[in-house]
Amino acid sequence: MRDLGSADILALLDIAEKIESKEIQPDISDKVAALLFYEPSTRTIFSFDTAVKRMQGKTIIMAGSESSSVKKGESFSDTVNVVRQYADIMIIRSIVEGAARYASELLDIPVVNAGDGSNQHPTQTLLDMYSIKKTQGTLEGLNIALVGDLRFGRTIHSLVYGLAHFGVTFYLVSPRHLKLPDYIRNDETLSNVVFMESNDLNEIIPSLDVMYVTRVQKERFADPVEYEQVKNSYQITNSLFQHNTPKDTFRILHPLPRVNEISIDVDTTKYAYYFQQAKNGLFIRQAIIAKLLGAI
Ligand code: CP
Numbered sequence: 001m002r003d004l005g006s007a008d009i010l011a012l013l014d015i016a017e018k019i020e021s022k023e024i025q026p027d028i029s030d031k032v033a034a035l036l037f038y039e040p041s042t043r044t045i046f047s048f049d050t051a052v053k054r055m056q057g058k059t060i061i062m063a064g065s066e067s068s069s070v071k072k073g074e075s076f077s078d079t080v081n082v083v084r085q086y087a088d089i090m091i092i093r094s095i096v097e098g099a100a101r102y103a104s105e106l107l108d109i110p111v112v113n114a115g116d117g118s119n120q121h122p123t124q125t126l127l128d129m130y131s132i133k134k135t136q137g138t139l140e141g142l143n144i145a146l147v148g149d150l151r152f153g154r155t156i157h158s159l160v161y162g163l164a165h166f167g168v169t170f171y172l173v174s175p176r177h178l179k180l181p182d183y184i185r186n187d188e189t190l191s192n193v194v195f196m197e198s199n200d201l202n203e204i205i206p207s208l209d210v211m212y213v214t215r216v217q218k219e220r221f222a223d224p225v226e227y228e229q230v231k232n233s234y235q236i237t238n239s240l241f242q243h244n245t246p247k248d249t250f251r252i253l254h255p256l257p258r259v260n261e262i263s264i265d266v267d268t269t270k271y272a273y274y275f276q277q278a279k280n281g282l283f284i285r286q287a288i289i290a291k292l293l294g295a296i
Helices: 006-020 043-054 076-083 099-106 122-136 154-166 201-207 224-230 238-243 274-292
Strands: 032-037 058-063 089-094 111-116 143-147 169-173 194-197 210-213 251-253
Touching: 006 122, 006 154, 006 274, 032 043, 032 076, 043 058, 043 089, 043 111, 043 122, 043 274, 076 089, 076 099, 089 099, 099 111, 111 122, 111 274, 122 154, 122 210, 122 251, 122 274, 143 154, 143 201, 169 201, 201 238, 251 274
Parallel strands: 032 058, 032 089, 089 111, 143 169, 143 210, 169 194, 210 251
Antiparallel strands: none
């Protein structure tokens, strides 16, 4: 997300909007997209696959490394150099931070980061920003709570950089061990961003426009005991909104998957937006691919 300015972001959101309304229908029928997913995924892999197919393109997919020659010890650089021989664009998810950027330095085709370890998840952020603009009518000057795992949450890290261009105030709500990393809090490029810490959701709900909730990610903890201590830190239930009336336009976002951090009784409230948010991923990923392949 550090590579994108506000004009780049708004241009992609605009393309996504035109794709959703069918005002434009990009055609990539002569292109093949390679999806290399070294880590599990449901939304990102399926929405990228669907995005390519909605534009008449083809996909080749590695979903997990078990069935590929990675299992025989083939290096990451050899793998991407070989797959490049078959594809026009590569979409990579890896547990290794910087993997997609490294591939982009090796290859002469566009490479998209579909999530790299605890670092960034930029296409998720673009769909989050699309969702926020759609529900709030603007990205400017919003009050946004970031709840849950702010330390390892790559969706959080990317979202902070993306929204930094738009004068938002972030309310940081996390257990002590899962705070937003200092390298982000102290980043000079974020000096215009207002960060407020809070541990009381009741207090902040009436002033919020968006509550962005994340899962405490078991797979990121080196110490299982530390995970057990924090796994149930925040649970959003419907009763929270009965005691504290949110704004009418208030919406709850979550990149999903969820475990227990949002109770299913919230799903039927008008505030729940996480399933529509997942759908928005399709339009934004179509926009990203079409733009990178010069189809718009
Ligand atoms: N939000 C997200 O990245 O979900 P998946 O891990 O299922 O792709």
